[in-house]
Each structure stands twice: as structure tokens, then as C-alpha cells.
Amino acid sequence: MRGDRFFTPIREAKGVPKWVLWSGVVITTFFVILALFAPVIAPYNFDDYQTASGERFGKQQPPSAEHPFGTNVQGTDVLSRVIWGARTALEVVVFAVFVSLAIGLPLGLLSGYFGGKLDRGLVLIMDSLFAFPYLLLAIVIAFLLADKIGRGVASAAIAISIVYIPQYFRVVRNHVISVREESYVEAARALGAKPRTIIRKYVLQNVIQSVPVIATLNAADAILTLAALGFLGYGIQPTDAAEWGYDLQRAIADAGAGIWWTGLFPGLAIVALVTGLTLLGEGLNDVLNPVLRRRPIEDVVLPAQPAKAPVEEVGV
């Protein structure tokens, strides 16, 4: 029954939203397949610098039949690193979205439903976090976590997730506040339902619908943040996994020598995946949100009432 509510509008989508949604689906699926089957698809391992017979690839070789995307300064195959990079990106992003959702959603529910001092305190903290330049926050946290738990997928994911907690919190909280006063919730309350039951059965059911859209748009943002961390050298340990941002950092030095293939392909991979996720999120937003469909422009974000339309805002 719930599945119907989600999939029927998607099947029935028409016009521009349909195209936006489906191009997003296609691009995203492509990268998910790359990520899942990287060992099968990629010609080499992400850190291989020689063939099985022990023949070196050579450093910074231009694209050729053996290496369609060329090789980089470390003498590894760029194509293989791009494919393996999809796996790293997916791992980190799924982890990060999950963590920020696991913290942001419950806090938003409680804050919105109970209000009062708890709400005011949480809103202030989340607003402060939100106001802060997110990349700086992620850099410092990734840096500190690296000392504690190493530079793995977990550190990167946690650093990224902390940045997005306030966004989930705000969306969920504001949604809860609007739902809280609906007559069906009031009816449940009048019938003597406990807050726990009301939140779970009535409020959460309603609020959860806005999650796929925000999660997708945040995932797009998270890919960029991960790449930025990697580019600055605070991402994942280069020996552990292939990461597009790190590859671009190494490629900047190549630019001076006119070597374009080491940066172009990882960069295009980032652009394509982020575009795909953004289209998917926007498409879902248009299709699933009948209110937005009819009056999409109601949701302009003005600084005075930023809480009104976080969905529109995060997707930019």
C-alpha cells in the first residue's frame, strides 16, 4: 500500500519532470552498477601498476588501446581508478546519508512534536551548525577523526554526515510542526493515543515521504564534499581505495605539463554522478510532491523564513 503511494506517481509522471526523473535514474543506476561490479568491470585493480605478467604500465601514458583513459603519475590505470572510485563514493555516501538521517530524523521528530525548551535549544544548535561553512567543518572533523580512527571510509562518512544532520533536522522538524496540528493527529490525541504512538503511526508516516528527495539531493552534495576532502588531502587513505578527489589533486600538478587525461576522467565522473543524483532528486521532488507541482514557486527560500522550503534549498 505504501509502495503504491511511492511508485504510482512515478509511473504516471509526464513531460519535463518525467525526463528529469528518468535521466537521473539512468545515470545513477549506471554508477551503482559500476560500484557494485567494479572488480568485474575494471580491467585492473585500483592500485595495480603492472600487468599480471609483471609488465609495468608506465607513468602518465596517454590514452591507448590498453589504457583507454591513460595512466597517472603513479603508473596506475586511470580507467580502473575511475570505476573503483564509484565504489568508494557510493560506500561513503550511503554511510553518510544513513548516519545523518539516523541522527537528524529522530531529533527533528522530537523537537517538532514536543516543542518548548528542547526545541528552542536544538534549533539554535542546528542553526549554528548550518550557518557555518560546511566544508571547513568537514575538513576539521575529518582531520581530527583521522588521528582517532584512521583515514577510512568511516572517518570521511562521519565528517560528511555531521554537515548534513542540521538539514534533515530542519526539514523533519518543520514538517512535523505542520502535521502536528492536522485534524487526524488531533483526533488521535483526543482518542487518548500516547505521544509515542502518534509520532510513529501518524507523524512519521507522513514526514518520511519527504526523506527520499532530501536524501538524494544530499547524496549529490556529499559526493562533492567527499571529493573536496580528498582533494585537500583529508579524505580516504590513498592506499585503501580509489577516490576521485584525490586523483584530481594529483592531476593539478599534471596540468602544468599539459597532461589532461589524469584529471579529466575522474572529474567527469564526479560531474556525471552529481548531475545524475540531482536530476533524480529534482525529478522525485516534482513527481512525488503534488503541492510543489501545482505551486512550485511558493517555495522560494527567503532569509527571513528559511525553514519554509529546505527541500528546494538543498537541491540547488
Next chain:
Amino acid sequence: MAGAHHTTSLRTYALTRLALALPMIWILLTMVFVLMRVAPGDPISAALGGRLSPEQLQERRHAAGYDEPLIKQYFEYLGNVVTLDFGETIVDNRPVTEVIRQNGAATLELTIAAFLVSLVVGIPIGLICGRYRDTPIDIVGRFFGIVIYAAPVFFLGFLAQIIFSQWLGWLPSSGRASPVTSFALHTTTNLFLIDSLLSLNFAAFTDVLEHLILPATTLGLVIGGVFIRLVRVNVLQTLQGDYIEAARARGLSERNVVWHHAFKNALVPVITVIGLQVALLMGGAVLTEQTFNWPGIGSELVRYLNNRDYVAVQGIITFFALLVVFISLLIDLVNAWVDPRVRY
């Protein structure tokens, strides 16, 4: 704050808003302090460990007060920030305010230029897309906005360096000025464009401008992607307004309606929304500086992080936190001044 029947005066609004900003500053400062103190080891041994003997380290720790109880350090930190003292870096003994003054100018120059680029890109495209909603022009414009925002600034920077410096040889790919210029330029404001104009050194001006073009355009394009969307949505909204309908009903030409009624009103809210992109601009500046070897405050932050100089990092982050709160305060006040409805 006030009842539904009378509007709050601007002064009351400003004071209320200021009162709200103070706890935010306090929370941010506390966050920064906690973050920097959960780092393993004290700042002195983190930065200088291995280079000094244990006795010397202990002496420096004591001199800097790192053997005091944390709560005392915390209040000392808050007290220092109030007097705008952000501490002194450990690795090269520079007051952080000095770092901000010197390298901040480079960042300021970059971000202002980038901001101009983003307006030049974002506003016209956004206006056109909004005016011709759902036509091919709109779709191309929106898609451009999405793709440009999806491009990491360092990737655009990489492409720009390859194309414009390497292949075409038009523009320099890194730094703020060529060595000759930096040597000859008499700096007063540290904003090189202004300094070179003040000293009437036009060769230097051209050189500085050439160095600025690629970084500013790269960063500006990414931020411009955001503006396309903001402006477009605002145009759509104003075009649906009753007064637009009224203007059409009065028989004004469509051109007149769009230019004089819709665009003008669409841009007023955008001006304030644009201010919200400051955080994005700051993050983007760190990446752009790193890409183009730009000696700004972001480059310094990365350098001090790599040297594990927590005092410098704490000082710079504190500065950013204050800046963000200050700018959002400023924007809200401007907004309230322009639009009395905000004040309720």
C-alpha cells in the same frame, strides 16, 4: 514580538536579532573549542613534538596555559575572542589576526571578483530561464545550472589551467602575481588590484588582473549555478503576482511588464538570498586557493592543519564563525530595512 496590529520598529527588530546572534556565537565558539580540544595531545606537543625536548615542551605548555584546567582555558578563550585576540600560531609565531589581515586580503580579492562573475552569469541566465519557462531555453539554462554546480571547483580549475594556460597560453595558471610584480608592488591595502592602481603601476595592474581571471571565473561559475536557480524561481513567482496580471490588464506591453514589473521585483529578494551563499563562497575559496596556489586564508588554514598547529586552526576557524554570524546578521537587517513585512 509585537502584536498583530502594529509593526515592530527597525530598532527593536535589530536589537532582538542581535540578542539572537549572541547565543549563536557562543554555541559556535564552544563548538570550536571542544573540537580543538578533543584532538589528541595538547596543541604544543602536537605542533612541536619531536622537535623540542620534553622539558622545553613542558615549559611552552606551561607558558601557554595548557596545563590549566580545561574550564579555565575555555573562559580564557572566550575572553580573548571578545577582545578579538585569536591567539598566536605555534609553528611560526604569527598573531592569527596578522594572518587574517595579510592573507585575508588575497581571499577577499578572490571572493569579490568571483562574486561579480557569479552575478554576471547567474542573473541574466536566471531571468531568461524564468521568463521563458519550460521552453528549450529554460531547459538548457537549468541544465547548465545543475551541471556547473555539479562540477567541483578544482575540476573546473584543472580544465581552465589546461585550456587557457597550457594550450592557449593566454593566462597564468597559479599565484596572485608574477615575481616581478610582487617584488615591485608597493602594498598598502594588500588588495593587489587596488594597490597597483594607487601606485599608478599599470603593468602590475594588468599582471594582477591576468592572475585573477582564472581563479575568479572558476569559483564564480560554480556559485553562479546557484544564482541561476534562485533568480529563475523568483521570476516565476513574480510573474504570477496579481500586480503583473493588473499591469497586463492595463494594456502594458509584455516587454514593459516583464522588464519594469517582474524583473525588478524578482531581484529584490534575490539580493538578500545571495548573501546566504557566503558560506558556500568561503568553502569554495579554500578549494580555489588550493587549486590555483592562491596565498589566501584558506591556503593558510590547510598549511597550519598539515603542520598540526591547532592554535592557528582554532583562531582561523573562530574568525570564520564570527564572520558568518556577522554577515547573516547584516543580511537580516538589510532585509528588514528593505521589506517591513519581515519585521512583523
